Amino acid sequence: MNKAAYLLLAWLLPGPLPAQQEIPLLRPEERQAVDAQADDFNHALAPVLATAAKSTVRVWAGKRRLAYGTVVADGRKILTKFSEVGGAAGALRVEAGDGAVRPVTIAGVYQNEDITVLSVEGEPLVPVKWFNEEPKLGGFLTATQPGGQPAAFGVVSVLERNLRETDKAFMGVQGDWHFAGPGVKLQEVRPDSGAAAAGLRQGDVILRVKDRPISGMLELRNALTGLAPGSRVPMTVSRGEKQLTVEILLGNRPEMPQLSNGRLNVMEQMGGPTSRVRDSFSNVIQSDMCLAPDQIGGPVVDLQGRVVGITMARADRTRSFVMPSASVTKLLESQPLDPAQMKVAAREVPGSRRGNPQGQQEPFQPGMEASDPDRMRRHLEDMQRLMDRMRAEMERLEQQQR
Amino acid sequence: MKRRLTFPLAGVACMWLAFAAALVHGREAAKTLEDLVKLEAKVEAVAAKVMPATVALLSEKTGSSGSGVVTTADGLVLTAAHVVQGVAEVVVVFPSGKQVPGKVLGANYSKDIAMVQITAKGPWPHVERGESKPLVAGDWVIALGHSAGFDPGRPPPVRFGRVISKGPGNFLTTDCTLIGGDSGGPLFDLDGKLVGVHSNIGLSVKNNNHAGIDGFREDWQRLLAGEGWGRLSLDPFANPEMPMLGIQMGLLRFVKGVPVEMVVPRSPAAAAGVRLGDLILSVDGSSIRNRDELKQVLAKKQAGDEVALGVLRDDKNLEFKVTLARRDKLFHEP
Numbered sequence: 001m002n003k004a005a006y007l008l009l010a011w012l013l014p015g016p017l018p019a020q021q022e023i024p025l026l027r028p029e030e031r032q033a034v035d036a037q038a039d040d041f042n043h044a045l046a047p048v049l050a051t052a053a054k055s056t057v058r059v060w061a062g063k064r065r066l067a068y069g070t071v072v073a074d075g076r077k078i079l080t081k082f083s084e085v086g087g088a089a090g091a092l093r094v095e096a097g098d099g100a101v102r103p104v105t106i107a108g109v110y111q112n113e114d115i116t117v118l119s120v121e122g123e124p125l126v127p128v129k130w131f132n133e134e135p136k137l138g139g140f141l142t143a144t145q146p147g148g149q150p151a152a153f154g155v156v157s158v159l160e161r162n163l164r165e166t167d168k169a170f171m172g173v174q175g176d177w178h179f180a181g182p183g184v185k186l187q188e189v190r191p192d193s194g195a196a197a198a199g200l201r202q203g204d205v206i207l208r209v210k211d212r213p214i215s216g217m218l219e220l221r222n223a224l225t226g227l228a229p230g231s232r233v234p235m236t237v238s239r240g241e242k243q244l245t246v247e248i249l250l251g252n253r254p255e256m257p258q259l260s261n262g263r264l265n266v267m268e269q270m271g272g273p274t275s276r277v278r279d280s281f282s283n284v285i286q287s288d289m290c291l292a293p294d295q296i297g298g299p300v301v302d303l304q305g306r307v308v309g310i311t312m313a314r315a316d317r318t319r320s321f322v323m324p325s326a327s328v329t330k331l332l333e334s335q336p337l338d339p340a341q342m343k344v345a346a347r348e349v350p351g352s353r354r355g356n357p358q359g360q361q362e363p364f365q366p367g368m369e370a371s372d373p374d375r376m377r378r379h380l381e382d383m384q385r386l387m388d389r390m391r392a393e394m395e396r397l398e399q400q401q402r
Numbered sequence: 403m404k405r406r407l408t409f410p411l412a413g414v415a416c417m418w419l420a421f422a423a424a425l426v427h428g429r430e431a432a433k434t435l436e437d438l439v440k441l442e443a444k445v446e447a448v449a450a451k452v453m454p455a456t457v458a459l460l461s462e463k464t465g466s467s468g469s470g471v472v473t474t475a476d477g478l479v480l481t482a483a484h485v486v487q488g489v490a491e492v493v494v495v496f497p498s499g500k501q502v503p504g505k506v507l508g509a510n511y512s513k514d515i516a517m518v519q520i521t522a523k524g525p526w527p528h529v530e531r532g533e534s535k536p537l538v539a540g541d542w543v544i545a546l547g548h549s550a551g552f553d554p555g556r557p558p559p560v561r562f563g564r565v566i567s568k569g570p571g572n573f574l575t576t577d578c579t580l581i582g583g584d585s586g587g588p589l590f591d592l593d594g595k596l597v598g599v600h601s602n603i604g605l606s607v608k609n610n611n612h613a614g615i616d617g618f619r620e621d622w623q624r625l626l627a628g629e630g631w632g633r634l635s636l637d638p639f640a641n642p643e644m645p646m647l648g649i650q651m652g653l654l655r656f657v658k659g660v661p662v663e664m665v666v667p668r669s670p671a672a673a674a675g676v677r678l679g680d681l682i683l684s685v686d687g688s689s690i691r692n693r694d695e696l697k698q699v700l701a702k703k704q705a706g707d708e709v710a711l712g713v714l715r716d717d718k719n720l721e722f723k724v725t726l727a728r729r730d731k732l733f734h735e736p
Contacts, residue, residue: 022604022605022606022608022609023566023567023575023604023606023608023609024604024698025567025568025569025570025575025698025701025702026566026567026575027567027688027698027699027702029539029688030538030539030566030567030568033538033539033540034539034540034564034566037432037540037564040431040432040433041432041438043433044432044433044434044435044437044438045435045438047435048435136446137446137449137450137453137560138442138445138446138447138448138449138450138544138560138562139442139445139446140438140441140442140445154562155445155449155560155561155562156560157559157560157561158556158557158559158560161555161556168555177462215500215501215502216493216501217501218460218493218495218499218501218552218554219499219500219501221499221554222498222499222554223499225499225554225555263582264550264551264581264582264583267581267582267603268550268581270581270603270604270605270607271579271605271606271607272607286556286559288559288560288561288562288563288578288579290579290607303435303438303439303442316550316581317579317580317581317603317607318549318550318559318561318579318580318581318584319549319559
């Protein structure tokens with residue numbers, strides 16, 4: 001696969017490892033075998049990319065490649081990644097696979113999904129034809145380049161899910177890890193929660209959610225995972241000798257501080273840079289495709305060449321996110337935010353809270369004033385510089401260690 | 403896993419994951435779109451089949467989160483040694499969310515393999531074991547594991563790739579991308595048979611290392627009996643199970659090959675008839691230019707493997723069949 005080829009292109013440019021060091025025991029015959037296989041694989045993929053590639057553009061600002069874009073609607077609208085494009089200095093333009101360049105302007109923003117709508121001047125482009133069925137787990141996905149080559153190949157790692165923490169159901173209890181079970185013994189009940197309202201108390205043991213027996217805390221979390229905030233769930237609880245049934249109104253999960261994890265952060269960056277905004281999407285497929293941040297925003301096709309979604313973020317070494325076509329279609333039915341109103345809107349870019357590595361200064365903190373587009377652009381550029389510096393620092397460290 | 407530094411190795415360049423010639427041999431072709439469609443169907447089938455048996459292993463004591471796979475109906479879980487290091491009991495979590503207690507059995511740290519027994523009554527969903535030794539560069543593989551730790555919001559993510567390189571020893575390298583928390587998770591062939599467990603990663607996205615399943619077979623009884631032994635090391639030359647010829651390699655500038663500077667008495671090389679002064683030119687037909695290449699080729703083998711050593715002696719090309727011995731047993735075996 002593929003990965004061989006693109007990764008060399010995409011990832012090794014910024015801080016190349018000596019080729020031999022990449023895999024210490026790689027023999028020439030092994031290299032030859034996997035390279036030849038990658039060539040065959042990419043060659044076989046070519047026909048499925050041809051149509052979608054016509055609807056794939058590269059977005060530029062000045063001399064910087066920012067992202068890919070997907071041509072939609074009547075061919076005069078392009079979807080791309082807001083956090084890569086919105087703050088860029090210089091006039092925006094898009095380049096199609098045939099090399100034709102067109103000026104574009106930001107026409108709207110879907111902030112919650114980190115998507116911006118570009119408006120194309122001049123001749124219209126070829127819009128994508130959405131395919132609204134979800135691919136299967138393990139199904140093959142390919143992100144296109146404007147020229148018809150694969151940008152990345154991967155499989156469906158996890159089916160569609162919501163990554164937005166605050167959309168998740170929350171009952172407001174904390175379990176006791178030392179309780180041997182079965183069930184979940186409550187160590188704490190949050191006063192303003194659905195659990196408290198239903199009369200649950202510290203020391204109660206949750207035995208069942210609906211008809212499902214609960215073996216422990218992880219199973220309780222799993223049982224609640226599929227449920228939407230606002231739903232009512234019957235639970236069987238034991239209190240001393242008694243057993244009672246309560247009905248709990250689930251709330252929304254509050255914002256919780258994320259524990260920083262230095263070692264995982266380092267591993268996330270192993271394999272290449274990640275997108276600035278890479279979380280909090282409302283509905284995405286997870287894939288193991290390895291994309292560069294400036295390749296995000298283009299269409300993803302299945303083996304029949306049907307456009308099953310668009311790429312949303314490179315999240316880490318193992319994960320990229322794809323928004324399924326049905327969700328994109330639905331999003332496009334809603335009205336995007338007018339960029340003229342972005343003065344206010346710039347205060348919050350969803351997902352950015354955890355979107356930067358190493359727990360450093362964050363690009364958009366709630367409450368940070370970004371009162372004009374210039375200022376916001378400066379913040380984004382500062383962030384970019386900081387990330388470049390961190391990348392350089394990591395490479396230096398690695399070289400020292402070698 | 404949970405967010406803790408279980409094994410700082412050679413720094414960033416190589417990390418354990420706990421959170422912590424392409425020979426044609428029936429491999430699926432990928433030359434035409436039709437081939438890819440068939441390949442995709444196999445990957446989808448394997449993903450669905452093996453998912454229920456792929457588990458998370460959580461330790462309350464160390465706060466660590468790794469992965470594993472159930473391989474018998476009564477709940478024998480295979481995982482990586484560094485996932486269960488310093489832990490006697492783990493919580494085993496199935497993708498359904500069901501959590502059951504597990505008892506840590508044995509671990510061989512040199513191979514980074516370990517066993518855990520589910521103590522609750524089965525039967526449990528489980529996978530079939532395959533073989534890792536026949537795998538070569540280019541063979542398709544499928545990886546599952548709890549990337550970045552157990553997350554009740556999703557089952558263990560599926561990754562697809564191929565073998566990139568074999569070795570050191572029992573290990574193999576693939577381009578199925580792994581990250582902390584995947585440790586101990588399963589690697590499958592296209593038939594859905596278990597061929598390895600995830601161990602560690604290098605910087606490159608193509609450098610994801612797995613302990614081959616064959617390592618378990620050799621150590622099965624000791625692992626079941628709860629023995630712990632070996633040493634966790636990514637340096638193949640520091641690993642006591644690395645295969646050796648039993649020679650000292652000399653250095654000749656501007657000459658292709660490796661001169662034999664000394665032969666260890668009673669070593670595999672001595673037993674095969676290799677002598678002081680021989681010039682090693684090839685191993686199993688692939689030519690050897692220098693010491694580094696010889697070490698590299700040997701590191702990819704396992705103790706007990708027979709290699710054909712091509713040697714130049716008195717202007718004559720000779721071939722010796724040498725059965726490699728473990729480094730730590732080099733001096734003990736006849």
